[in-house]
Amino acid sequence: MHSDQIAPARRPRRRFTAAAVVAGTALGIVVTTGLTLASPSLAAAAPMAATAIASVAAPDATVHTLRDIRADAKSTLLAARVAETAADSITADIAATGLDIGMTDTSVDTDDLTETTDRLAQLDIVPALLLPGLAADASAATEKVTARVADLREHLDAAKAQKAAEEAAAAAAAAAAEAQRQAEAAAAALAAANTPDGAKATARQMAADRYGWGDGQFSCLLSLWTKESGWNYQAYNNNGGATGIPQALPGNKMASAGADWQTNAATQIAWGLDYISRSYGSPCAAWGHSQAVNWY
Structure with missing residues (x-):
């Protein structure tokens, strides 16, 4: 180039x-x-x-x-x-x-x-x-x-x-109905137990279950409380103030067996059987004392 x-x-x-x-x-x-x-x-x-x-x-x-x-x-x-x-x-x-x-x-x-x-x-x-x-x-x-x-x-x-x-309302209603039924049943049972015959049946059962007292002892108890109160839980002695089926003196002693002592024959019977056991040992012993001195 x-x-x-x-x-x-x-x-x-x-x-x-x-x-x-x-x-x-x-x-x-x-x-x-x-x-x-x-x-x-x-x-x-x-x-x-x-x-x-x-x-x-x-x-x-x-x-x-x-x-x-x-x-x-x-x-x-x-x-x-x-x-x-x-x-x-x-x-x-x-x-x-x-x-x-x-x-x-x-x-x-x-x-x-x-x-x-x-x-x-x-x-x-x-x-x-x-x-x-x-x-x-x-x-x-x-x-x-x-x-x-x-x-x-x-x-x-x-x-x-x-x-x-x-469901809660239904359950509450059912519970209330059951409570009412039980209350009515209890009231009916109490009314039945508070009759003389009911009180005797209660006493027979309680004496056997709690103290082992059979028909012989119950026969003495039957005579004793028939004489004292006629098995009337509302019995009251105007002369001395003895009260109820066992004729406790004063009547408020029976409060030791239950607060319902004034209205429940079973409570009075429970107190009366305990009193007999502690004081006399048996219904027949208490009945013998009552026949001798007119009180027990």
């Missing part, structure tokens, strides 16, 4: 900036994934491409942002799964109780939630720039299902509370 020859001009090399590469890559991802932006929430994710381009100058920040996007998507997916479980649970609970919760329709429509959840469940293969839109759809469906579940749960709890109140 001679020095006076002029070398042909060189064509300028094309330089591709990092921003152009990212933009092209982002566009390519959107096209090749087969996902569309038909949903308003997905359309809203388009600006993420611009954000990705702008963040090329700060790759560390970009990595951090994408990591946050995927973390948020996972959190949204978990909440959606929980909502699906809650929907299944409330419908099962309503069916199990068989209660009328005051609502004609007790179902939970989870079609949208299932659809959006299935999309979001592919977060490992879905481009990060589309995740916010998918998460927004899943979040909206989750809120709808959660609100429905809460409404059904409130009605079910109210129905359970009403049933519990009704």
Whole structure:
């Protein structure tokens, strides 16, 4: 080459900036994934491409942002799964109780939630720039299902509370009726025991059970208290103040056997048998003393 020859001009090399590469890559991802932006929430994710381009100058920040996007998507997916479980649970609970919760329709429509959840469940293969839109759809469906579940749960709890109140009222009424029956039975038994024949039967049984006194001793007791009071629990001696079947003097001594000594022949008999046992050892001994001195 001679020095006076002029070398042909060189064509300028094309330089591709990092921003152009990212933009092209982002566009390519959107096209090749087969996902569309038909949903308003997905359309809203388009600006993420611009954000990705702008963040090329700060790759560390970009990595951090994408990591946050995927973390948020996972959190949204978990909440959606929980909502699906809650929907299944409330419908099962309503069916199990068989209660009328005051609502004609007790179902939970989870079609949208299932659809959006299935999309979001592919977060490992879905481009990060589309995740916010998918998460927004899943979040909206989750809120709808959660609100429905809460409404059904409130009605079910109210129905359970009403049933519990009704059962408690029925139990209280049954308890009151039983208490009344027992009170009437006790009153009838007391009235029967307070008759002379009832008092004699009570005394015979008590003498045998508590002291081992048989019919021979009871025969003496029968004679003794027939003489003293005629087996009348209301007997009262105006001359000395002796009271009741055993003619206790004073009558309030029988309080040691029970506070109802004035109205219950059994209480008077219990006191009288104890008095005879301590003072004479047996009814026949007491009857013998009474025959000898006219008192016991």
